[in-house]
Amino acid sequence: MIKLTDLNEQYLSIKTEIDAAVKKVIDEANFILGPQVRELESGVAKYCECKYAVGVASGTDALLLALIASGIKPGDEVITTPVTFVATTEAIMRCGAVPVFCDIDPKTNNIDPQHIEKKITKKTKAILPVHLYGQPCDIDGIKAAAQKHGLKIIEDCAQSIGTLYKGKKAGSLGDAGCLSFFPAKTLGCYGDGGMIVTNNADIAEKAVLLRNHGSKVKNFLDTHGFNSRLDTLQAAILVVKLKHLDKWIEMRRKNAAIYDKLLSEVKGIEIIPEAPYGRHSYNYYTLKVKAGKEKRDALEKHLIEKGVACGVYYPLALHLQKIYGHLGHKKGDFPVSEKFQDETLSLPLYPELDKDKMGKVVAAISGFLAGS
Numbered sequence: 561m562i563k564l565t566d567l568n569e570q571y572l573s574i575k576t577e578i579d580a581a582v583k584k585v586i587d588e589a590n591f592i593l594g595p596q597v598r599e600l601e602s603g604v605a606k607y608c609e610c611k612y613a614v615g616v617a618s619g620t621d622a623l624l625l626a627l628i629a630s631g632i633k634p635g636d637e638v639i640t641t642p643v644t645f646v647a648t649t650e651a652i653m654r655c656g657a658v659p660v661f662c663d664i665d666p667k668t669n670n671i672d673p674q675h676i677e678k679k680i681t682k683k684t685k686a687i688l689p690v691h692l693y694g695q696p697c698d699i700d701g702i703k704a705a706a707q708k709h710g711l712k713i714i715e716d717c718a719q720s721i722g723t724l725y726k727g728k729k730a731g732s733l734g735d736a737g738c739l740s741f742f743p744a745k746t747l748g749c750y751g752d753g754g755m756i757v758t759n760n761a762d763i764a765e766k767a768v769l770l771r772n773h774g775s776k777v778k779n780f781l782d783t784h785g786f787n788s789r790l791d792t793l794q795a796a797i798l799v800v801k802l803k804h805l806d807k808w809i810e811m812r813r814k815n816a817a818i819y820d821k822l823l824s825e826v827k828g829i830e831i832i833p834e835a836p837y838g839r840h841s842y843n844y845y846t847l848k849v850k851a852g853k854e855k856r857d858a859l860e861k862h863l864i865e866k867g868v869a870c871g872v873y874y875p876l877a878l879h880l881q882k883i884y885g886h887l888g889h890k891k892g893d894f895p896v897s898e899k900f901q902d903e904t905l906s907l908p909l910y911p912e913l914d915k916d917k918m919g920k921v922v923a924a925i926s927g928f929l930a931g932s
């Protein structure tokens with residue numbers, strides 16, 4: 561079986577360091593907001609070119625707390641993409657705001673700035689772009705709309721730590737960036753974890769309160785908060801992994817280039833090129849099956865039968881999900897997103913994946929498409 565991502569292989573390559581870091585946390589028994597959390601926060605802030613970083617319990621919580629800390633209130637509207645993991649809009653809903661969908665750009669599969677202005681109303685308070693799979697959004701276009709209407713930009717960087725836009729790190733491009741350390745992400749821990757990065761002192765300060773029951777001084781409450789701290793144990797693991805991150809992103813990029821080359825010769829497939837203004841970090845390697853859903857689903861089935869793990873991220877765009885029925889959308893509202901949901905397929909990609917295995921993946925794809 562060729563896995564989508566091989567967490568064990570990566571662990572074995574850094575086992576001594578990880579085991580020592582974990583043991584140290586257990587020996588010291590400082591499990592909640594221990595020193596490794598601060599160490600990781602300063603490391604990630606520096607990595608993401610931000611002044612502040614606040615460790616939280618998950619990427620989903622990073623989004624929720626960043627929205628609240630940015631002043632998003634019940635009834636406010638937040639513009640986002642329908643092609644993302646549900647956590648993006650879940651966070652908007654959980655702070656009582658309303659997700660307003662905007663179609664994607666067919667070149668990048670990220671929110672298309674040219675459609676944003678049409679979505680802005682008096683209630684709009686923020687734009688929440690997602691750098692899907694690690695591909696940077698067109699931030700200048702998004703900023704133009706945000707600045708004209710005084711909107712906040714909260715970046716969903718759950719799939720894009722290390723992504724660059726015009727040389728600048730994802731997470732540093734708007735008012736706040738939200739990272740996920742879910743195991744399968746480019747920088748993953750051994751459980752759940754997340755972080756908010758920002759250059760805004762006020763957002764950082766509020767996030768620090770929100771993650772720890774709303775109190776700066778224990779038992780004296782400043783606001784209604786959450787229990788959403790990043791575990792010391794996870795932070796210690798991430799401190800070790802952060803040192804390897806740039807090398808791993810380079811390995812991901814090298815592997816993506818190999819796929820690009822091999823797949824360019826396969827008919828019926830469209831590769832998704834890196835946006836010219838940025839550096840893709842390839843949390844996922846994703847292609848499009850031009851013939852659409854039926855063929856895509858059959859290819860997915862075929863690959864799994866051949867021992868190649870693959871996945872569709874995401875098979876039903878969010879505006880068509882029944883939980884968003886109250887927003888009144890119908891099929892055809894966001895044609896680019898709907899086409900994408902039917903064509904997309906993600907292949908195994910991780911730093912340690914070797915060329916041999918990628919050759920097998922591509923052979924399985926071309927074998928299927930040639931024979932059908």
Ligand SMILES: *Cc1c(COP(=O)(O)O)cnc(C)c1O
Binds near residue numbers: 619644647739740754
């Ligand atoms: C993974 C992910 C999240 C949520 O992160 P968790 O750490 O799993 O809560 C949010 N948005 C996107 C785009 C993601 O891929």
